[in-house]
Structures are given as C-alpha cells and as structure tokens.
Amino acid sequence: EVGPLLWSSLAACVSLADLHGKVFVFPKATATAHVILKPRLDKLLWNISVCLRFGCDLTRAYSLFSYATKAKDNDFLLFKPKPGLLSLYVGGELVTFTVPGGTGTSTGWMHVCASWESTTGIAELWVNGSPLPRKGLKKGYFVSNQGVLVLGQEQDTPGGKFNINQSFVGEITDVYMWDTLLSPDEVSLVMNNRVLPHVILDWRALSYETKDYVVIKPSLLPVY
Ligand SMILES: *[C@@H]1O[C@H](CO)[C@@H](O)[C@H](O)[C@H]1NC(C)=O
Numbered sequence: 001e002v003g004p005l006l007w008s009s010l011a012a013c014v015s016l017a018d019l020h021g022k023v024f025v026f027p028k029a030t031a032t033a034h035v036i037l038k039p040r041l042d043k044l045l046w047n048i049s050v051c052l053r054f055g056c057d058l059t060r061a062y063s064l065f066s067y068a069t070k071a072k073d074n075d076f077l078l079f080k081p082k083p084g085l086l087s088l089y090v091g092g093e094l095v096t097f098t099v100p101g102g103t104g105t106s107t108g109w110m111h112v113c114a115s116w117e118s119t120t121g122i123a124e125l126w127v128n129g130s131p132l133p134r135k136g137l138k139k140g141y142f143v144s145n146q147g148v149l150v151l152g153q154e155q156d157t158p159g160g161k162f163n164i165n166q167s168f169v170g171e172i173t174d175v176y177m178w179d180t181l182l183s184p185d186e187v188s189l190v191m192n193n194r195v196l197p198h199v200i201l202d203w204r205a206l207s208y209e210t211k212d213y214v215v216i217k218p219s220l221l222p223v224y
Pocket residue numbers: 046047117179180181
C-alpha cells in the first residue's frame with residue numbers, strides 16, 4: 001500500500017493517496033466541510049459513469065457528487081432529494097429515480113453507480129448492483145472538462161455557494177469516475193472493488209483536498 005504523497009500546488013495542499021479501505025467521514029452538517037476531487041479530465045465528457053458507496057441516515061435533501069462548471073452548476077450531480085428517491089442532473093436538467101426499499105439496505109449503506117450517454121441521453125442508475133428502469137435527458141449535450149468536483153456539499157457556483165441544508169453528513173468511500181459507460185458485469189466488479197480501465201477518478205490513486213471538518217478513517221465495513 002502506497003502512503004500519501006504530498007505535494008504543493010501554489011497555495012493549496014493536494015494529497016495523492018491510495019484510499020482503499022478508507023472513508024471520508026463528514027461528521028456534522030456545515031456549509032463549509034467538503035472534499036475537492038481532481039479527476040483527470042483532458043477532454044469533454046460525452047459518456048460519464050460514476051460509482052460510490054455511502055452511509056447516511058439524513059432524511060432531508062443532500063448532495064452525493066457535485067460537478068459544477070461555469071456553464072451549469074449542476075452539470076453532473078447525484079442528489080438525494082429525500083428517502084426513496086435519487087436524482088441525476090446533467091447540464092442543469094434532472095431525472096429522478098425511485099429507489100426500492102428506501103435507502104436500499106437495513107444498515108443505511110448504499111452502493112450507487114450512475115451513468116449518462118450523450119448520443120442517446122440515456123441515464124442509468126444502479127443501486128447495490130441492480131439496475132433501475134432507465135430514463136433520459138440532455139441528448140446531444142456534452143459536459144465540460146473545466147469543472148470543480150466536490151463531495152460533501154452541493155455547489156451553486158464552481159467551488160462554492162454551499163447550503164448547509166444540502167450538506168452531506170455520513171461516510172463516503174470507493175468513489176470512481178470513468179469517461180465510458182459500464183456493462184452490468186463491470187458494475188458488479190466495481191461493487192466488489194475490482195479496478196476497471198478508463199478510470200478518470202480512482203479511489204486507489206485519489207488526488208484530493210479536504211476543507212474544514214472532514215476526517216479520513218479506516219472503513220468499518222468489510223473491505224473487499
Ligand atoms: C460513448 O459511448 C458510446 C457507446 O455507448 C460510443 O459509441 C461513443 O464512441 C462514446 N463516445 C466517446 C466520445 O467516447
């Protein structure tokens with residue numbers, strides 16, 4: 001296992017680390033605590049897949065994965081409006097999926113993969129490895145690569161305008177992003193923490209910056 005490598009870029013201190021078996025804990029509701037993730041975005045995004053695992057018992061709305069660009073603050077956003085629902089925003093529009101069984105597990109932990117394809121606009125949502133009926137939005141759109149990716153808060157401008165009432169409280173782990181779509185087999189591999197190609201955000205080599213009260217802890221879940 002590689003220890004955290006630290007390097008400075010201007011004023012900011014960015015860590016690059018293998019976070020396998022670790023989680024980000026967001027211990028309380030604030031309008032400040034967040035993690036900025038740095039995906040490798042060298043081209044525009046026509047196909048996007050994101051997977052992550054989270055534990056949370058909030059019943060209010062909260063953000064799970066907020067990618068904001070100058071064009072659209074909700075350019076690619078996974079948002080939980082209330083228990084039993086999960087929304088995917090692309091280019092400022094949204095589709096909302098009904099998640100069977102409320103949070104999906106009795107422990108409050110959920111593994112989610114969301115993907116979107118520009119050519120058809122089709123959005124897929126996988127909860128704990130099972131696909132939900134597909135929907136579509138923003139056919140023909142593309143997502144800019146000049147954005148800011150934030151966990152823990154919902155952005156209304158790139159890197160800011162957070163609202164405490166949409167903050168995340170709980171734990172997030174195993175965050176990955178690809179500029180391709182995932183097959184059903186690939187979703188199961190990701191759920192079991194296998195590494196897939198074309199990753200542009202890799203939990204095992206994560207470039208990130210924590211701000212305010214965010215704690216990195218060993219996971220208490222079984223590590224696959
Ligand atoms: C997006 O994925 C589709 C397959 O669903 C593929 O045909 C297309 O070439 C991909 N686009 C880019 C820009 O990678």
